[in-house]
Amino acid sequence: MTDCIFCKIIDGKLPARKVYEDDRVVAFWDAKPASPVHILIVPREHIPTLNDIPEEDRIVDHLSIVARKIAADLGVAESGYRFFINVNRGGGQVIFHLHAHLVAGNDFGTLFIKIGIAAAVLWRKLVRFVRPQPKGKRSERISQ
Amino acid sequence: MSASHADCVFCNIVNGKLPADKVYEDDLVVGFWDANPVAAVHILIVPRKHIPTLNDVKPEDHILCHVGQVASRIAEDFGVAQTGYRLFINVNRGGGQVIFHLHAHLIAKKRPGSE
Numbered sequence: 096m097t098d099c100i101f102c103k104i105i106d107g108k109l110p111a112r113k114v115y116e117d118d119r120v121v122a123f124w125d126a127k128p129a130s131p132v133h134i135l136i137v138p139r140e141h142i143p144t145l146n147d148i149p150e151e152d153r154i155v156d157h158l159s160i161v162a163r164k165i166a167a168d169l170g171v172a173e174s175g176y177r178f179f180i181n182v183n184r185g186g187g188q189v190i191f192h193l194h195a196h197l198v199a200g201n202d203f204g205t206l207f208i209k210i211g212i213a214a215a216v217l218w219r220k221l222v223r224f225v226r227p228q229p230k231g232k233r234s235e236r237i238s239q
Numbered sequence: 240m241s242a243s244h245a246d247c248v249f250c251n252i253v254n255g256k257l258p259a260d261k262v263y264e265d266d267l268v269v270g271f272w273d274a275n276p277v278a279a280v281h282i283l284i285v286p287r288k289h290i291p292t293l294n295d296v297k298p299e300d301h302i303l304c305h306v307g308q309v310a311s312r313i314a315e316d317f318g319v320a321q322t323g324y325r326l327f328i329n330v331n332r333g334g335g336q337v338i339f340h341l342h343a344h345l346i347a348k349k350r351p352g353s354e
Binding site: 145146148150152153154155156158159160162163166167171172173174175176177178179180181182183184185186187188199 | 293294296298301302303304306307308310311314315319320321322323324325326327328329330331332333334335336347348349
């Protein structure tokens, strides 16, 4: 495809920060990374979406193997990463040349939730410290 | 590592010991609804074999291409193949993996005609 951005990157007609290359796929940094690690793994063959992969084609296997290898190279294989494929417009696919995303690093949503939980725990400890609850002694006080 | 783990939720679902709303089944994978769906369509595609994470898949398993094909088929069944869906695999804690039996999420925000 002559007007496909990924085909042009694969052919070297457009620049990209490549991190991996073999005879079936090319992997490079997303132009607008959404995370500290955001790599796109793209088959050399122009397949528009996941729905268009021929039955006998084992390209998704290869995409996942390459993703693992890159995750290990970047030191995020054990700490964790996400591997995903968006399919068609409603699935968030923008460029219609099959590609898998490898995303890792600070997940700000989880970070905010963790900070929120820590703040709540601290607040409860502080409240208990400032105003100790005389719970167990109530019956004693009533009987006296 | 044995083929199935007694204390693994997904192994128990695959073996039929725990209930799940199954939508697809073959000799390699099982597809069923997520217990807490986050979207109009939220299906988990789980290999029958107990593989902890994506990092532990062996090249001879050829499981991922099958998961991709099954995802495409399930998306077709739900009528979201053309409108769009996401297929993702979380790997290890930092990637959001909670159950350590490899699984792919198939998520579609909206089913056509459901507005």
